[in-house]
Ligand code: ATP
């Protein structure tokens with residue numbers, strides 16, 4: 060179970076952080092069921108005044124999913140707002156979380172700062188970790204493949220599950236985060252060198268960008284500001300070009316595009332010694348990215364030819380997802396003792412109690 064906010068097209072940070080992994084998991088077939096969803100309701104929590112942006116990006120994200128190889132035959136793809144059960148779950152979970160606990164969430168703290176919300180944080184945005192717990196638990200998710208920024212959300216969801224099960228009895232399933240195993244992919248930086256590539260920061264290389272656009276962005280990427288002349292020794296820490304190479308480069312890329320070097324370690328060593336220019340490294344990165352992105356772009360173009368079919372697919376996905384969420388909600392209501400009309404025992408008991416007191 061995992062998802063993305065339709066606040067823009069998906070970028071290579073999403074790809075290495077989560078999307079690539081989802082496709083691998085789908086194709087490995089180890090999970091009985093997989094759900095991937097477009098978090099439009101969550102996107103509205105900080106874009107409430109721009110519903111058109113969210114609406115337009117739903118289809119963009121769906122196209123990116125399909126282009127990357129998510130297969131609706133194997134994975135249920137759906138749109139969050141179409142599953143009202145999620146709102147109801149969130150409402151109950153709100154009783155299990157304190158305000159100070161939400162305030163401690165480091166990702167939300169950073170996001171509040173980034174958006175300049177300060178004291179004007181919408182309640183919906185502030186509480187989105189709770190709604191995310193509803194998204195995850197509604198599908199009894201065991202595994203959530205995401206980037207590192209989602210760690211606090213999974214921790215929050217786990218706490219809610221434990222507290223719920225402790226109070227109301229074993230009902231919900233504890234989720235586990237599945238982080239990328241490559242450190243560079245945990246939180247891919249932006250092309251400007253900022254800590255995270257993010258749609259909201261405008262420092263992204265999008266999966267659907269043309270080859271020219273990608274090349275332009277790579278060539279103007281942030282590297283090492285102290286590496287002015289080719290002969291200067293260069294630094295790797297905070298050097299985005301090398302971080303991207305860590306995320307994307309495979310041994311065969313050297314044979315194909317840079318046969319002078321046997322591997323990435325040798326390339327890095329040369330850069331650190333001095334004598335290796337940024338342009339050469341950037342050209343290498345560009346070749347690698349183009350090779351990875353070209354098939355994604357091509358597949359996207361094919362899917363773009365039949366947009367109504369994609370809405371149909373999402374519609375079916377929503378119906379399937381809704382049925383699963385409704386089952387969980389039944390369990391939750393029963394556990395919380397708010398299932399008044401499907402509990403014959405309760406009605407009989409109450410009838411007996413009142414009869415006895417009348418006698
Ligand atoms: P927004 O700025 O609107 O929050 P975003 O770019 O952060 O958008 P999300 O939709 O919030 O994207 O995140 C979707 C998924 O992609 C999450 O699993 C998140 O961890 C992952 N992800 C997003 N950006 C990165 C990144 N730069 N590196 C690794 N993973 C990322």
Ligand code: MG
Nearest residue numbers: 064208257258
């Ligand atoms: Mg985000």
